[in-house]
Amino acid sequence: MTARRQPWWFSGDDAEQPDAVVDEDSGPDRPDGGLDEDSVSDGSADQGEPEPVVTGSRPGGDDASSNGIEWTALLAGAQRMVDWATEKVLAPHAEHTDPADHPQCVVCRTMVLIGEGRSLVTDDEPVTDPQGAGAEDVEAESGPVPATGEIMWIPIREQVREP
Amino acid sequence: MCAATAEALREEGLRGVVVDATSGAGTHPLAAAWSSASLGRLGAEAGADPLPATHWASLASIQQLSALLHVRDALDAGSDTVIVDCGPLDRARQLLELPTIVLRVLDAALTPRLAMRRRVPPDGSPTDPATDPPPTLFEEFEGIRGEVASLAAALAHPATTMRLACLPEADSVDRILRATALISMMGVSVDGLVANRCGRKADGWAKELLAQQDAQVARLEGAHSGALVWRSTTRVRAVPKGRSVVGPLGGTAVLDEQTAHLTAQDEEYVLDLPLVGAAATEAQVGRLDDALVVAFDGVHRWLTLPPVLRRCRATSAVRTEAGLRVSFVPDMSVWRQDARGSAA
Structure with a gap:
């Protein structure tokens, strides 16, 4: 009697399962006594009820380490992804001041989508006096430009006397 | 009172x-x-x-x-x-x-x-x-x-009304008229204005004083706010003679989502905001997101914009005798478009 191997996706945090151990002498599923390679994830024989599996070969192949994960290869791959992201995405984005001007940049586009891409108010932006003074500077055709969190006062242009 | x-x-x-x-x-x-x-x-x-x-x-x-x-x-x-x-x-x-x-x-x-x-x-x-x-x-x-x-x-319920009392003096009348404009802008109708503690000739008041208080009561009546005006003496009169205390007496035009009137014109939408008294001549109007705000005397009245105006830009406003008229034009960046990409 030996402990049954859990599927690769099972964390083992749940309660003990009564059928957690099986007799290794019990026969294989295939009539010919062999193992169905498409039904195993790491080259070992799983028994009992069918489990969700991953098909295809892993980078380590069937000769992977005993725990089924090639950590060195995974780390190397992750490092390459970080290097690629730094070189192709973050470095160009560092020169972008206004995300709206760089729709081709993944970071800028994401910032715009989540609503944090609005640049801060700069000194050269037009300002409307809340009391209406200077409102004549706002062109009627374009209308006031809305600002987040601030009331945009509407210019009151003339007095109309109705009969 | x-x-x-x-x-x-x-x-x-x-x-x-x-x-x-x-x-x-x-x-x-x-x-x-x-x-x-x-x-x-x-x-x-x-x-x-x-x-x-x-x-x-x-x-x-x-x-x-x-x-x-x-x-x-x-x-x-x-x-x-x-x-x-x-x-x-x-x-x-x-x-x-x-x-x-x-x-x-x-x-x-x-x-x-x-x-x-x-x-x-x-x-x-x-x-x-x-x-x-x-x-x-x-x-x-x-x-x-x-x-x-x-x-x-x-x-803001239609059955809620306010009655304001003032002395028949210039300063007091000024304040009560501005308060009437403000309270109406806040969505509560003012149904009565009481000139309180008015003197009478029978009580020995001087002719000049009586003329002055008559002039102030005339100011209240001349404001044409819609509220009923009456006098009260040292004996407080809750309502004019012959009237029921529960009204109806009068009522000022209130500002709320129901009374703001939307009109579609050729190339724009027009929203008429009813205001009375000093609010009609002094109020400012602005927009924040999907709300319209009318400001007068330090008070901000927030109104939820009708759905169609949320897709529009407020371009300008003009004053009318009934209040403010705000013009909106469609904002094509958020306006509904058909399959060919033209505005629907």
């Missing part, structure tokens, strides 16, 4: 209750719970030292909320009419404005982040969610918001 109105109600066989909103009504238990249990808890969880409940209850706004809750209690108890003594004009204005301000603050506070906060017991002991599911701050604030929204709705 409130006592006289209550007496007039009794003479007409109606049941009226007077609520003193000038702190005489006392702290309502619900308002006390809101202030200490919710606001105090929010502060405590943010790291503030706990405060005694009386500190919170002493805040002026808590007293005003208490007065409004007492009014609601009186209405729930089956009173025909509830008379609220609002005190001086400044207090009346704060009383009317408070529910709207609290609603906007709570709307800003009801965020997903707040929804994730759980109750932390004062002694730090763990709670058992299975036996005592603790309400979140979000749930508490949401409950408060519902209560305050009902108070705001009661204030």
Whole structure:
């Protein structure tokens, strides 16, 4: 009697399962006594009820380490992804001041989508006096430009006397 | 004036209750719970030292909320009419404005982040969610918001009216006319203006003084605000002779989502905002997100824009004798488009 191997996706945090151990002498599923390679994830024989599996070969192949994960290869791959992201995405984005001007940049586009891409108010932006003074500077055709969190006062242009 | 109105109600066989909103009504238990249990808890969880409940209850706004809750209690108890003594004009204005301000603050506070906060017991002991599911701050604030929204709705109800009293003097008339414009902008109709403590010739008043007070009463009448104007002497007259105390007396045009009139023109939409008195000539109008704001005398009246105007840009406004007329043009960046990409 030996402990049954859990599927690769099972964390083992749940309660003990009564059928957690099986007799290794019990026969294989295939009539010919062999193992169905498409039904195993790491080259070992799983028994009992069918489990969700991953098909295809892993980078380590069937000769992977005993725990089924090639950590060195995974780390190397992750490092390459970080290097690629730094070189192709973050470095160009560092020169972008206004995300709206760089729709081709993944970071800028994401910032715009989540609503944090609005640049801060700069000194050269037009300002409307809340009391209406200077409102004549706002062109009627374009209308006031809305600002987040601030009331945009509407210019009151003339007095109309109705009969 | 409130006592006289209550007496007039009794003479007409109606049941009226007077609520003193000038702190005489006392702290309502619900308002006390809101202030200490919710606001105090929010502060405590943010790291503030706990405060005694009386500190919170002493805040002026808590007293005003208490007065409004007492009014609601009186209405729930089956009173025909509830008379609220609002005190001086400044207090009346704060009383009317408070529910709207609290609603906007709570709307800003009801965020997903707040929804994730759980109750932390004062002694730090763990709670058992299975036996005592603790309400979140979000749930508490949401409950408060519902209560305050009902108070705001009661204030803006068509059956709610205000009657303002002034002395027949120039300064007092100036203030009451501006207050009439302001209260109407806040969505409450003013149905009566009382020139109080008017002198009479029979009481020995000088002819010149009588002429001066006549001129001030004429100013009230000449404002054409829509409110009924009458005089009262040392013997307070709650309503003019021959009138029922429950009205109808008069009524000013109020500003709210229902009275704001939307018209579609050739290339723009026009929204007419009814304003009276000084508000029609001095109010400013602005926009914040999906709300229109009208500002007058330091008070901001928030109106939810009709759906079509939320896809438009406000271009300009003009003053009319009935108030403000705001023009909107479609914002093509958010306007609905058909499959060919043209505006629908």
